[in-house]
Amino acid sequence: MSQDYNYDDQGQFFPYFVTTITALITVPVTYSWLKPSKGLENTAPRIQSDFKPEHADLIEGQRRKQKRKERKVKRMLISIGGWLVIAWMVYLMVVTARTTPKLWDPYSVLEVSMSATEQEIKRRYRMLSLTMHPDKVQPDPEKNLTLEAINDRWVEVTKAFKALTDEEVRNNYLKYGHPDGKQSFSIGIALPKFIVSEGNGKYVLLLYGTLLGVLLPYLVGKWWYGTQRYTREKVLVASAGNLFREYKDDVSVAGLIGMFSSGEEYKLLLKGSKGTAGVDKLEQRILEEPGLSNVGASLSAKDRQKFQEMDDLVRKKALGLLWAYLGRVELDDAALNDEKFEVAPIASALNESFTAIALAYMNTRAILSAYRASQHLIQALAHGAPPLMQLPYFTPAVVKAAEGLERHHLTIQDFMNIPADRRKKLVTAPGLLKDSEYETAMSVVSQLPTLKVDKAFFKVVGERFVTPGSLVNFVVKGRIIPPGTMNVPQVNEKDLEDVDPAEGDLDALHGRKKGEGTDSENPVQPPLAHAPYFARDYSPRWHLFHADSKSGKLAVPPFTFRQFAKPIFDENGKPTFNVQTMRTQFVAPAQPGRYTFVMHLVCDSYIGMDMKMDVVLVVEDPSKAEVMKDEEDISEPEEVWQVR
Structure with a gap:
């Protein structure tokens, strides 16, 4: 048995090979490029405002820069290039003539049907011998009929006859597809022959070596190292490691x-050079007298x-830019101002990493500091700055006029509680x-999603009491009421009830409903x-989390939600006052008793809108709970909470 290698001389199969390989890469890349983003930032509504901050062009430039990254330019180019190659290959498939090797078929050679009997096959063979036997046919040069062709044709007829009548030959045909037994096989290579001939072989080897020995390991290594x-x-x-090494429980x-x-x-x-450029100017502006700098007053002497003693100039510049951003400090330098707005999103991502580290330690102060740092980074306000500066056009001078002789900074809610005319x-x-600027600020306030809690309680699904080790639901009922909203309707008591899910609804029983803690299949952003x-x-x-005020540790880890079950605003932008339901689950303590926790509800995007209240979890002894169940008829779970 021999082996025969042949190439695609006419380019019949090469387009199919290239199309297959290209499609394996192009199709998933195209899907990754074109699939719609499910990120909430891309689908959520926006607060309507025509306010443009100072250096709005630089901020918008940073937004566009980020969007260019999200557009996946590399994947777009790979996808377009891949489809162009596929289109070219399809064109070659259409215009290239194709020949298909014909399989040897004894029935076709004898021109009999596959249902023919042995007698019919012999009769046909005798008939052909009268017209095709070499002794009966004479060469005819005009018909291009040579003696060799006559003999070859009769050999084929004889083979076909034996394949259908001789037992050994027939077995060879049935087993190997040929009357002579196992034949040599041919390996077709889907490459045009010119690629490996005419001195081109070395270039093909170089190409394969580059692809398989250099490019492929590089891409795999880059992907693996990136992950x-x-x-x-x-x-x-490395950044997470730095945060871990500098972690402190009492961090501010x-x-x-x-x-x-x-x-x-x-x-x-x-x-x-960007690492050291402008460091001296930053230091000068940041460390100005507290009365001259928006950030100076928030910095302690320590x-x-x-900051002054930092030896690492890159870190010193990064810290200076962060403080300049939080203090809204004008740096009188286009490059520095641009970098000032670029460092904040990086710090926000680092804050996410620190939050994960702090959660491992379960320390309440560190967690609260992380959430409040997020508020300040998003609002571009230093710690201790007036919350009213979150509003458009509110400068330190405006805030000072609004607060008057107040000893403490007013929150947005405090300011909106002042009578409208006086405010x-x-x-x-x-x-x-100006009047128009004031109206813009009030318009923004009317769109702020401030969550007010109307009721909070513990419960065990299907039970009247909480017993040791049971799965406890902490249910919060609240409404979105923007600051200063007038004519807020009384809450409907029926909306404050929490109906147990159906017995067979395992998703609801185990808190797997859609909507990040809500009871909605179609959550609202x-x-x-x-x-x-x-x-x-x-x-x-x-x-939403519970803390033990005595130990300073978390009792129940934070539950985070970004969506609600019911519409927040109507089509006209007015609050709907719908009662929203948020819930979190945890396992009850192993011992009966009264457990007092501090419930924290923190929004990580706005300053001064946090809520804190005392909640009491009553865990009953199982035997006592059974007696009480027989003696009492309690329709609602026990609720003990106090706003602080």
Whole structure:
């Protein structure tokens, strides 16, 4: 048995080979490129406002830069190139003549049907011998009929006859497809012959060596290194390690900002000469007298000294840019101002990584600092800055006029509780706000999704009491009521009830309903955070958790939700006052008793809208609970909570 290698001389099969290989790459890449993004930032509504902050062009430039990354330009080019190659190959398939090798068939040679009997086959053979036997046929040059052709044709007839009548020959045909037994096989290579002939072989070897020995290992290594280089929070592993080493249980928001400057991402952003350019100017502007700098008042003497003594100039610049961003400091330099807006989203991502680290320690203060750092980064306000500066056009001078002689900064809710006429009079005056600017600010306030809790309680599904080790639901009923909203209707008591799910609804029983903790199959998104200085679109998150005030540790880890079960605003942008349901689950303590927790409900996008209340979990002894169940008829779970 021999082997025969042949090439696609006429280019019949080469297009099919190339199309298959190209499609294996192009189809998934095209799907990845074209599939719609499911990110909430791309589908959530926006707070309507015509406010343009200072350097709006730089901020918008950063947004466009990020969107270009999200557009997946590389995948787009690969996809387009792949489809062009496929189109070319399809064209070659259409215009290239194709020949198909004909299989040897004894029935076809004898011109009899496959159902013919042996007698019919013999009769046919005798008939052909009268007209095709070499002794009966004479060569005819005019018909191109040579003696060799006559003999070859008769050999084929004889083989076909024996294949259908001789037992051994027939067995060879049935087993190997040929009357002479196993034949040599031919391996077809789907490459045009010219590629490996005429001195082109060395180039083909070079191409294969480059593809398989260099390019493929490089791509696989780059992919693998890329997956191992980043954490689940999409920050560099080295950055997460730096945050872990600098972690402290009592870290403040200001301390967190200093920790974020250790991120390795800033070395990539500020590489080369950018790492030291403008450091002196930053230091001068940041450390100005507190009365002259928006951020100076928020820095402690320790923070100022630490900043001055930093030896790592790249980290010092990153920290200076962060403080300049939080203080809304004008740097009088286009490059520095642009970098100022670029560092904040990086710090926000690092904050996600720190939050994951803090959750491992279950420390309440560190968790709260992380959530509040997120608020300040998104709103571009330093720790201790007036919450009213979250509103459009509200400068320190306007805030000072609004707060008057107040000893503490007013929250947006406090400001909106001032009678409307007096409120407007406080901030609309020469040197303060114009009427149109005030109206813009009030329009934004009316769209802020402020969550007010109406009821919160513990319950066990299908039971009247909480017993040791049972699966407890903590249910929060609340409404979105923007600050200053007038004529808020009374809550419907029926909406505050929590009906147990059907017995067979395992998804509901185990908290697997869609909507991130809501009871809705079609959750509703709140508007994106109003953050004109933050160069990213951000979907607000609410974090609900319980803390033990005595130990300073978390009793129940945070549950995060970004969607609600019912519409928040109607078609006209007015609040619907729908009662929203949020729930989290945990296992009850192993011992009966009364457990007092502090419930925290924190929105990570707005300053001054957090809520804190005491909640009491009563865990009954199983035997006592059984007696009480027989004696009492309790329709609602016990509710003990107090707003603080």
